[in-house]
Amino acid sequence: MTDFLVFEGVSKSYGDIRAVDSVSFSINKGEIxxxxxxxxxxxxxxxxxxxxxxxxxxxxxILDGRDITGLPPHERKVNTxxxxxxxxxxxxxxxxxxxxxxxxxxxxxxxDKEVARMLELIQMExxxxxxxxxxxxxxxxxxxxxxxxxxxxxxxxxxxxxxxLDLKLRQRMLVELDAIHDEVGITFVYVTHDQSEAMxxxxxxxxxxxxxxxxxxxxxxIYEAPRSSFxxxxxGDTNFFDGSVTDVMDGPYCRLKIEGFPDVLAWNDKxxxxxxxxxxxxxxEKFNISREQxxxxxxxxxxxxxxxxxxxxxxxxxxxxxxxxxxxxVHQQHSRYLLDTRPITWGEKVYLSWFADDxxxxxxxxxxxxxxxxxPDTEETEPVEA
Numbered sequence: 001m002t003d004f005l006v007f008e009g010v011s012k013s014y015g016d017i018r019a020v021d022s023v024s025f026s027i028n029k030g031e032i033x034x035x036x037x038x039x040x041x042x043x044x045x046x047x048x049x050x051x052x053x054x055x056x057x058x059x060x061x062i063l064d065g066r067d068i069t070g071l072p073p074h075e076r077k078v079n080t081x082x083x084x085x086x087x088x089x090x091x092x093x094x095x096x097x098x099x100x101x102x103x104x105x106x107x108x109x110x111x112d113k114e115v116a117r118m119l120e121l122i123q124m125e126x127x128x129x130x131x132x133x134x135x136x137x138x139x140x141x142x143x144x145x146x147x148x149x150x151x152x153x154x155x156x157x158x159x160x161x162x163x164x165l166d167l168k169l170r171q172r173m174l175v176e177l178d179a180i181h182d183e184v185g186i187t188f189v190y191v192t193h194d195q196s197e198a199m200x201x202x203x204x205x206x207x208x209x210x211x212x213x214x215x216x217x218x219x220x221x222i223y224e225a226p227r228s229s230f231x232x233x234x235x236g237d238t239n240f241f242d243g244s245v246t247d248v249m250d251g252p253y254c255r256l257k258i259e260g261f262p263d264v265l266a267w268n269d270k271x272x273x274x275x276x277x278x279x280x281x282x283x284x285e286k287f288n289i290s291r292e293q294x295x296x297x298x299x300x301x302x303x304x305x306x307x308x309x310x311x312x313x314x315x316x317x318x319x320x321x322x323x324x325x326x327x328x329x330v331h332q333q334h335s336r337y338l339l340d341t342r343p344i345t346w347g348e349k350v351y352l353s354w355f356a357d358d359x360x361x362x363x364x365x366x367x368x369x370x371x372x373x374x375x376p377d378t379e380e381t382e383p384v385e386a
Contacts, residue, residue, distance in 0.1 A: 004029035010059035037208035079148035260324025
């Protein structure tokens with residue numbers, strides 16, 4: 001794949017607020033690329049700069065080899081789908097979809113043919129002559145997507161497109177969006193603060209924080225191997241541990257000392273050395289929880305704790321287990337029928353076990369400057385990779 005949409009050193013400030021700070025990355029042709037992060041992280045600002053609604057203070061945006069940074073919105077082959085749909089309530093669905101081509105002075109035959117194709121694509125042929133006020137939120141979003149796609153953009157920008165919908169409708173619309181993308185094959189840039197949306201639809205995700213991109217990768221890479229504390233905490237739930245390296249082993253593991261724990265074995269993917277301080281992330285579902293002490297295995301860690309809280313969620317149960325100064329989140333998946341078993345209850349002593357390969361060492365921020373990273377094996381600092 002070749003770089004199709006490229007951001008080179010893009011920066012944008014609003015007064016004293018640096019919304020985007022020298023961000024560089026590229027998007028492949030035809031992929032669904034998500035900008036994911038909390039409110040105020042700069043993701044929508046990047047989208048608006050790409051669409052031409054904002055001018056960056058510095059940097060360039062290149063689409064298919066052409067610098068589009070200074071072009072007005074209507075000269076860019078980019079269309080945007082907004083959270084609030086931005087449809088014309090007094091027009092029918094057919095006329096909403098046809099609006100762009102009419103402004104571009106397409107022939108009637110071209111318009112009729114393309115509108116019919118779009119209605120078929122979003123499966124709304126039977127609703128073509130209804131007013132926008134007569135259809136549901138999910139249907140409005142499909143119309144907004146069709147209205148953007150009919151203009152034949154090279155890139156479709158989606159700004160929190162499902163935020164106004166309820167959970168079940170969001171889940172259904174994600175499937176429909178993915179199907180539409182497979183049908184049309186153009187590049188989607190998807191902005192969201194919802195991790196499950198980004199994980200469910202994206203080919204790749206850029207996790208953003210305070211105007212920087214902290215990590216870019218496939219959903220599984222972002223989740224299983226986060227680079228920083230922010231990414232680990234923002235993408236799903238996790239447990240953090242602070243400790244120090246007591247032994248670097250011949251294989252891919254190292255031994256850690258964590259206050260109140262027996263020696264802990266961890267995957268040494270950061271190349272840490274004896275004496276280094278480390279910051280560790282461990283997802284709740286990586287734990288096994290049991291009343292009985294598990295068998296000893298070469299790469300298995302085991303600690304004992306007390307159950308403090310329990311939430312039953314049908315498909316799984318969330319436990320909070322106290323181990324010395326740590327209150328650990330644990331998820332137990334219900335793969336078997338539960339009513340014939342005696343569940344773990346409040347106040348019980350339990351064993352938690354996990355494999356060394358399932359933990360992840362993180363790069364850490366210096367407290368005085370959250371835009372600098374400290375690697376576990378050095379005191380040197382380096383800028384966040386954009």
